[in-house]
Amino acid sequence: MDADKECDSLITLDTIIKQTQKRCEAVMDKIEILPNLSLSCKRTLTRLVQSELAFLSRLTSTDSTTSVCVNIGHIESVVHVLQQPNISGVSRVCKTIGLQNTTSKRAHVDIVCTFEGNPVWFVVSDRNPKYISWYGQQESSRNKGLCDKIQLLLEVAHNSVALKPVSIIFFFSNGLDRFTLDKFHTEFEPVDLKSKFYNFDFSFSKELEGEWIDILSRSYQHASVLEIKVNCPQMDKNQLPFIKPNNTNLTGSFGDLISLMMLSNNGKTDGDIVNFDTTALVAIVSGISNSGTQKLLDTPEDELKARFKGNTEFVISQVLSEIESPIHMDIIKVISGRKCVICESVCAEFKELVLMCGGVNEKLRAEQLLKVVVVVPDSPSGRMMSLPTTRKLGLKNKIVFGTGDYWHAPTLTANMGFVRAVLQTGMSLFTFEHRPRALTGD
Incomplete structure (x- = not known):
């Protein structure tokens, strides 16, 4: 799933830049202390945050109150998932995985890891639910709907060998609207995993003058966490x-x-x-x-x-x-x-x-x-x-x-x-x- 965008045009551009820079700095601190995460995975996440900071540095506060789209919410959500205690063996973050012997079909996977002992893929979205379309624009290959993206992920998963997951877990940090959620359940019969995720009220903190204070916080109380099983033999x-x-x-x-x-x-x-x-x-x-x-x-x-x-x-x-x-x-x-x-x-x-x-x-x-x-x-x-x-x-x-x-x-x-x-x-x-x-x- 492509990196998600969040937009805000209600406040000045200067305020948006400063707030987003603080979020980038806070999530960078979280990445550094993520337990059991390889150096290469940390570098990948850090590069994504640095890309956001570079984008912000090119903006100026004289550009009026235009809307600005950033990816930091997506990275925050990925870090939130990585902090879950039932996740281990993280081998990839924010990479594309393609079908063998072809470059035409590739799917974005945010986390390759084990979840409660089983190899899984996580796909993370921080989009506003009203911008998540089930069908998408059929005439556009760049604006596929959620249904098409799920089908592509399943096709890639079924044809993987070393990276083959037992299931694909979708983490929608802002939830899904009723229509999309119903279609998801009807067509793919997912398992709801929200009860297995912890710390849905999540804060980024920073040490100032010897004391830790919350500088940014967000809630994942409305998140939707849905698991689709991949056809793998189950051992009794x-x-x-x-x-x-x-x-x-x-x-x-x-x-x-x-x-x-x-x-x-x-x-x-x-x-x-x-x-x-x-x-x-x-x-x-x-x-x-x-x-x-x-x-x-x-x-x-x-x-x-x-x-x-x-x-x-x-x-x-x-x-x-x-x-x-x-x-x-x-x-x-x-x-x-x-x-x-x-x-x-x-x-x-x-x-x-x-x-x-x-x-x-x-x-x-x-x-x-x-x-x-x-x-x-x-x-x-x-x-x-x-x-x-x-x-x-x-x-x-x-x-x-x-x-x-x-x-x-x-x-x-x-x-x-x-x-x-x-x-x-x-x-x-x-x-x-x-x-x-x-x-x-x-």
């Missing part, structure tokens, strides 16, 4: 096998974590799952994560260097990290209410790694851990496997993360290099990051 997560209860008397945080896994995997949940890669399994059984920090700190430096060689500093940094914030507590928060799965490749790699590098206690913990996770076949998603296999996008990792993607599940990982490489391709990916832990031979 409740068909995953359950793990039979196993009588264990494990203690400590490892015992708490294992008990929680047994509870999640042995009973009906809401169908949510979490996929572990090998780094996550290692972190769970590592001696560092299991009361071994003081023992390592008390070990003479020459002995540590003989054991860990060039990785000594890396291991000590993990010890200090564990003392500051125990990793089992972080993982417990992630897995609560979710079935815990690993793919066959991870299972095999983990067993081999523990056999070669694990100590007696780490091997015992690994044995207990593998009894309570669900092993699923390697089944990487089509969109993951459509990415080229490169040094940064290795086949092994594509299989592991792709299996999580196939189940529409987050992958718990410390391998953020692979995650960044995937996001750089433009594909969104649902992951949870954990701090790395090494096997210590404990």
Whole structure:
């Protein structure tokens, strides 16, 4: 959907310029602190704001009370959506996506990301509802109606591979008029998602003389948020096998974590799952994560260097990290209410790694851990496997993360290099990051 315009001819041009400049500065501040947004995405948004400022700088206050059209409201709305807590894995903002092998059909998508774990596209509009036409001007290719734009988006989505979304979500910050809303529901049967969006009264603030004050605010109370499903196979997560209860008397945080896994995997949940890669399994059984920090700190430096060689500093940094914030507590928060799965490749790699590098206690913990996770076949998603296999996008990792993607599940990982490489391709990916832990031979 093309960038939307807002017009105001009721106040002087000088006032419009000053107000819009303040909005640009405020939204620029918001962009800088957006969490989990890549540098390239921030640069794209920043360039759009700078373009608005450049346009404003070319206007003069002597041009009478003419109307001025700006795009800053559209950028504000995109930033508002990006701040929603159920959005992650943002890989693209404000880009066009075209049909493969053709340049004639392209659709504007404001956000490519995951929403509640599913890959989605967001299309954002800040237009006044009375200027949103359902049919548009049929004789003009530049003034297509909303219906035609939706159909183009669906066609591009259906024919995408790596970027294919489960759904397209339309965020109309000023809502839709009754006729357009009724036509939208009649022809596309969307799901209303407004109840899943937070902070509809939204303010831009600025620090002045040591205090934060609201300088601009706007409300999204009248927004319409509509989701159209794209025809993608849906996985029945409740068909995953359950793990039979196993009588264990494990203690400590490892015992708490294992008990929680047994509870999640042995009973009906809401169908949510979490996929572990090998780094996550290692972190769970590592001696560092299991009361071994003081023992390592008390070990003479020459002995540590003989054991860990060039990785000594890396291991000590993990010890200090564990003392500051125990990793089992972080993982417990992630897995609560979710079935815990690993793919066959991870299972095999983990067993081999523990056999070669694990100590007696780490091997015992690994044995207990593998009894309570669900092993699923390697089944990487089509969109993951459509990415080229490169040094940064290795086949092994594509299989592991792709299996999580196939189940529409987050992958718990410390391998953020692979995650960044995937996001750089433009594909969104649902992951949870954990701090790395090494096997210590404990």
